[in-house]
Amino acid sequence: MTHYSIDFSNMAEFSALAHSVQAALNCKGCLISIVHEDALVALGRPPEVNTAANRAVSARDLICAHTVRQGAPVRVTDIAKDLALRNTPAVAALGIGAYVGVPLRLESGEVVGAMCGLSSEPRLWTQGEVEYMLAVADLAESKIERHILRFEQRALSAALAETDAILSVLAELRDRALTVQNTDGDLVFANLAVRSQLGLSYLDVMRLPPRVAAVLEEGHPEAEMTLTVPGRGAIRVLVRVSPVKSGLILADWTVFNS
Template sequence: MTGFDDWLNRELEECARVVGEDVRTYVARSVASRMVNEQRAAGGPGFIELMTHLAASGVFAVSAMPDTSETVNDPSRLRALYATGLLDTPPDEAFDRITRAAAAALDAPSSAVSLVDVDRQFFKSTVGMGDLSPEQRQTPLDRSVCQYALAKGTPLIIEDARIHPVFKNHPAVLDGTVVAYLGIPLVDDEQNAIGTLCVFDKEPRLWTTGHVQILGDFASLAAERAFGPGH
């Protein structure tokens, strides 16, 4: 690469090799990730346009991701999701208290209550993601990590997604949004999972059994709120 000495170029080649990419793809994705982070921080309308062009370019193209459609499209699950009446509703302080407490308890910069629909992920509550407009409170399903926790049915624990054999290919990992992730499904009495309570970080994390237990307790509170009287 121009401006790199031989040692830096060897290191670049090794970094690309570790994640299973050629140098050109590795550099393109790294530059795109920085563009995404800077546009997200700026908070302007250019972020959506940038993501649209990056999606069309294939820079963050997904490969070898598991198929979650059977669980996501399950009629019983969808009935449980829609019965909550939570999709496309404004932020709720009851959920915001849970995400704030989860982030603080696990010392995580970001937390969310996400709801997984057939074609999208809707954020009922977020911490560490800035002030989201109504349009930014949902993402296409292919950008959802939570769908995999939902399909798994048990806690999804990712300590460093960049070297994970499956999740290194996920768009939210490729653009630098998620490196470490811990998500607990939100389930009703019939074990229908409508979404997750999750915490995540842009740096690797070692999640302990204590972390899983604590987040599980907060997820139970979020589920009680989602499925309780009035929802």
């Protein structure tokens, strides 16, 4: 399963949605969960799983994982007669006799979790109840989108601030030829010493990231290599490569004296 980043510090709005579904369906409880690696993490929960320790439950232990896999509403009138679900650990733990679930999707169409209704006894779930859950799921999906976006924006802002601080420090090291690239191989920084000491043009500097990537693939912190410089011919350089914070890779270039 995929990992979805979300801020779990304030889940009250999801619990309110879960309680509204529980009341409308007159059932044992409602669970709203989101995919998180190999687990489903409860956003809105019935009292039986209302502790922080039980918030994240292995996907294989929850019936909701079946709804996530199906990507469509699931209605089970009698869990005891369902060979695929009756041995799910959550069935015994929560005393589930019947189950109804609808998937939760992002705007991209990707299934991100599930909303389910639980009954202690076997029961017939009506189409009207499923449609009500789908309507509430729309609201839950918009809230999940907002939480994911908020989490990613905060993470991006922190990463950009950290990156800016790193590059500001490197810009002051004028006696060393330094380049910085990201893990995708994009050059994000090169100080003036790269051009003045190595004699490289702007286009030559843009060609350095693949050379750094090759050193990383070899698994060594440094390597000697030859660079072809227009007007100077071939020059021998030593490059020292080291990862820095925020997913950046620093390369320190030194020209061998002839």
